[in-house]
Amino acid sequence: METPIPKAKFAIFRVIIVLAFALLTAxxxxxxxxxxxxxxxxxxxxxxxxxxxxxxxxxxxxxxxxILVQNIPSFTVSIVPADLPAEREGDVFAxxxxxxxxxxxxxxNPRPGIAEMVKGGRETPFSPVPxxxxxxxxxxxxxxxxxxxxxxxxxxxEPIRQxxxxxxxxxxxxxxxxxxxxxxxxxIERGYDPNDKVGLTGVELAFEDQLHGTKGRKHIEVxxxxxxxxxxxHPLEPKPGNNLILTIDLDLQGAxxxxxxxxxxxxxSESGVAIAMNPQxxxxxxLASLPSYDNNLFASGISPEDYARLSSDPHRPLxxxxxxxxxxxxxxxxxxxxxxxxxxxxIGRQTKLVCQGTLLLPxxxxxxxxxxxQPFRCWIQEYGRGHGPLDVVGAIANSCDIFFYQxxxxxxDFEGLGxxxxxxxxxxxxxxxxxxxxxxxxxxxxxxxxEWKRLNYQESWTTGDTYNVSIGQGFILVTPLxxxxxxxxxxxxxxxxxxxxxxQVTDAEGGVVRPFSPQVIRRIPISEENLAIVREGxxxxxxxxxxxxxxxxxxxxxxxxxxxxxxxxxxxxGNLPTHAWFIAFAPVEDPQIALVVFIEGGGSGAEVAVPxxxxxxxxxxxxxxxxxxxxxxxxxxT
Numbered sequence: 327m328e329t330p331i332p333k334a335k336f337a338i339f340r341v342i343i344v345l346a347f348a349l350l351t352a353x354x355x356x357x358x359x360x361x362x363x364x365x366x367x368x369x370x371x372x373x374x375x376x377x378x379x380x381x382x383x384x385x386x387x388x389x390x391x392x393i394l395v396q397n398i399p400s401f402t403v404s405i406v407p408a409d410l411p412a413e414r415e416g417d418v419f420a421x422x423x424x425x426x427x428x429x430x431x432x433x434x435n436p437r438p439g440i441a442e443m444v445k446g447g448r449e450t451p452f453s454p455v456p457x458x459x460x461x462x463x464x465x466x467x468x469x470x471x472x473x474x475x476x477x478x479x480x481x482x483x484e485p486i487r488q489x490x491x492x493x494x495x496x497x498x499x500x501x502x503x504x505x506x507x508x509x510x511x512x513x514i515e516r517g518y519d520p521n522d523k524v525g526l527t528g529v530e531l532a533f534e535d536q537l538h539g540t541k542g543r544k545h546i547e548v549x550x551x552x553x554x555x556x557x558x559x560h561p562l563e564p565k566p567g568n569n570l571i572l573t574i575d576l577d578l579q580g581a582x583x584x585x586x587x588x589x590x591x592x593x594x595s596e597s598g599v600a601i602a603m604n605p606q607x608x609x610x611x612x613l614a615s616l617p618s619y620d621n622n623l624f625a626s627g628i629s630p631e632d633y634a635r636l637s638s639d640p641h642r643p644l645x646x647x648x649x650x651x652x653x654x655x656x657x658x659x660x661x662x663x664x665x666x667x668x669x670x671x672x673i674g675r676q677t678k679l680v681c682q683g684t685l686l687l688p689x690x691x692x693x694x695x696x697x698x699x700q701p702f703r704c705w706i707q708e709y710g711r712g713h714g715p716l717d718v719v720g721a722i723a724n725s726c727d728i729f730f731y732q733x734x735x736x737x738x739d740f741e742g743l744g745x746x747x748x749x750x751x752x753x754x755x756x757x758x759x760x761x762x763x764x765x766x767x768x769x770x771x772x773x774x775x776x777e778w779k780r781l782n783y784q785e786s787w788t789t790g791d792t793y794n795v796s797i798g799q800g801f802i803l804v805t806p807l808x809x810x811x812x813x814x815x816x817x818x819x820x821x822x823x824x825x826x827x828x829x830q831v832t833d834a835e836g837g838v839v840r841p842f843s844p845q846v847i848r849r850i851p852i853s854e855e856n857l858a859i860v861r862e863g864x865x866x867x868x869x870x871x872x873x874x875x876x877x878x879x880x881x882x883x884x885x886x887x888x889x890x891x892x893x894x895x896x897x898x899x900g901n902l903p904t905h906a907w908f909i910a911f912a913p914v915e916d917p918q919i920a921l922v923v924f925i926e927g928g929g930s931g932a933e934v935a936v937p938x939x940x941x942x943x944x945x946x947x948x949x950x951x952x953x954x955x956x957x958x959x960x961x962x963x964t
Contacts, residue, residue: 381539384567397485401466404454410478460626500528501624539567573609589938597926605814608823658888659798666751668856681728683712722863723871734796774801810922817911872963885910887931908935
C-alpha cells in the first residue's frame with residue numbers, strides 16, 4: 327500500500343518549481359530585453375569586423391623604364407591573438423612550429439619564437455601577427471586544410487618585394503622589413519600598424535612616404551575560428567603607392583660594376599667604389615659599391631645565419647662605401663688646392679715653383695740647423711730626380727707634391743694658403759660635409775682645423791700638417807661621393823649640386839607627381855678663368871701626365887689621379903699600403919659625365935683606378951676597345 331505524499335510537502339515542491347521557472351523567466355527577460363542589445367553588440371563585434379586592406383607598394387624603375395623592384399604574390403601565415411583560444415594555444419603553436427620550421431620559444435635559438443611574436447601582438451588583438459612570409463604553396467594549403475584545428479591562424483596572399491637586379495643595385499635600392507621595435511611608436515603616429523613593413527635602407531627608406539601607399543578598409547564577417555566568410559563592403563579602397571623612376575641607367579650600372587670588379591681582382595682588393603654623375607644636374611647615372619649583397623634575402627625575412635654571415639664579413643658588404651666610407655683622398659685633392667691658390671692670388675697661371683724631389687722644412691724651434699729639418703718628398707723622388715720648375719698646369723698634370731706643399735703651406739719667402747684658407751675652399755667644394763643625397767648612412771668626412779687637432783691630439787698644428795693635407799694625406803678624410811661632387815663642380819664651371827638618385831615620382835596611372843629639378847648647394851666663388859686653368863691641368867694629366875691611360879680617341883677627358891697612404895703593414899721597402907683614386911669628366915668642352923673610381927688598398931691610382939675609368943668611359947661613349955699592346959709601359963705618378 328503506497329504512502330500518500332503530505333499536502334504540505336507537495337505544496338512546497340510546487341512553489342519551488344514555480345520559483346525556478348520564475349527565476350529562469352526573469353533571467354531570460356534580462357538577457358533578451360534588458361541586456362540583449364549589449365550581447366548582440368558583442369556577438370556582432372566578434373562576427374563583424376572592420377579590417378585594413380593592404381596597399382600595393384610603388385614600383386621602382388631605372389631612367390629608361392626597366393623594372394628594378396616589383397611586387398610578387400606570396401603566402402603569409404599570421405595569427406590573430408583575439409581568435410586564439412587560450413586552452414588550445416600550445417597545440418596550435420606546436421603544429422605551426424612543425425609546419426613552418428619555427429621555434430615555439432626563442433630560448434637557446436637565434437630565431438624569434440612563435441609565442442614571443444604572438445605575445446608582442448596582443449596589444450592590438452584583432453590585428454594579424456605575421457609568423458612567416460614567403461611560405462611554400464604546399465605548406466599554405468596544409469594549414470588551410472587544417473583550419474578547424476588551428477583557430478586564429480590565417481593564410482593570406484601578400485605582396486612581397488622582388489629586387490630584379492639583386493646585388494647590382496642593392497646599395498641604392500635597399501630593402502623593406504618589419505618596423506624596428508624602437509621606431510614602432512613613431513610609425514604608429516604616422517598611421518602605420520605595428521606589423522607593417524617599411525623601407526629600412528636605400529631609396530626604400532628615403533622615399534617611404536611616397537612608396538607605401540594608403541591602406542583601405544573593408545567590413546567582413548568571420549566564423550568562430552576568426553576566418554573570413556564573406557565581405558560586406560569596402561568603405562575605403564586602398565590606394566597604391568607612387569612609383570619611382572631613378573636617375574640610374576641600368577646598362578651603365580652593369581658596365582660600371584663589371585669594370586670595377588675586374589679592376590679590383592687585378593689589384594687584389596676586396597672593396598671599391600665607382601660612381602658616374604651628370605655634372606650639369608647632379609643626377610647619379612651609376613653607383614657601384616663592392617662588395618655588395620642580395621637584398622632579396624631581406625624581402626621575405628632574412629635568416630639569422632645569412633644575417634650573421636653578412637654582418638661579420640670584414641669587408642662590410644652591407645655598407646655603402648660610396649657614401650659611408652671615409653678615406654684620405656691623396657693627390658686627387660690637388661685640383662682644389664690649385665683652384666684655391668689661383669683665386670687667392672697665391673699663384674698665377676705663369677707662377678713656377680721648383681721641385682727638386684725633396685723639400686726640407688726647417689725645424690720651427692731650430693730653423694738654422696739643417697740636420698733637424700724635416701724632409702717632405704715628391705713621389706718622383708723614388709726615380710732619383712725632381713720635376714724641376716713647374717707651373718700650375720704642369721703641377722696638376724704631373725701631380726707634383728712639392729708644388730702643392732708650397733701652395734698649401736708656403737716655403738721660405740713664398741706664402742702659401744695656410745690651413746684656414748685651404749680648409750675654407752675644401753668646404754666650399756663640399757668636403758667635410760654630407761652631400762645630402764637621399765640615402766641614409768652618409769658620412770661627412772673630415773676637414774681638420776687647429777682646434778680639432780688640439781682637442782683630439784692635445785698638440786699644436788704645424789706647417790708639416792698643412793703640407794700633408796695639401797696632398798690629401800694626414801688628417802683629412804673624404805667619401806668617394808664627395809670627391810665626385812667636387813670634380814663635377816670643376817667640370818661645370820663652379821656649381822656644386824646635391825647628388826640625386828630619383829628622377830621622377832609618378833602615380834599608379836603614370837602621372838608625374840614630382841618632376842626632377844636640379845638642387846644647387848652653392849655656387850663656388852671661383853672665377854671661370856681660374857677654373858678653366860684647373861681643367862686645363864686635369865686635361866693635361868690625361869693627355870701627357872699621370873692619367874695617360876684614360877686618353878680616348880675622339881673624346882677629350884680630364885682627370886686627376888690619387889694614391890693615398892693609410893695605416894697598415896708596410897711592404898719590403900718600408901712603404902705604407904695605398905688606396906687608388908681617379909676623378910674624371912668628359913668631354914672637357916661640354917661635360918656629360920663625371921666619374922670617381924676608388925680601390926681600397928689598390929695601390930697606384932695611375933695604374934689601377936685610371937684603366938677602370940677608361941673602360942667605363944668607353945662604354946658610355948660607345949667607343950671600341952683599344953688594341954692591346956704587347957708591352958705596356960707602366961704609367962708613373964700618383
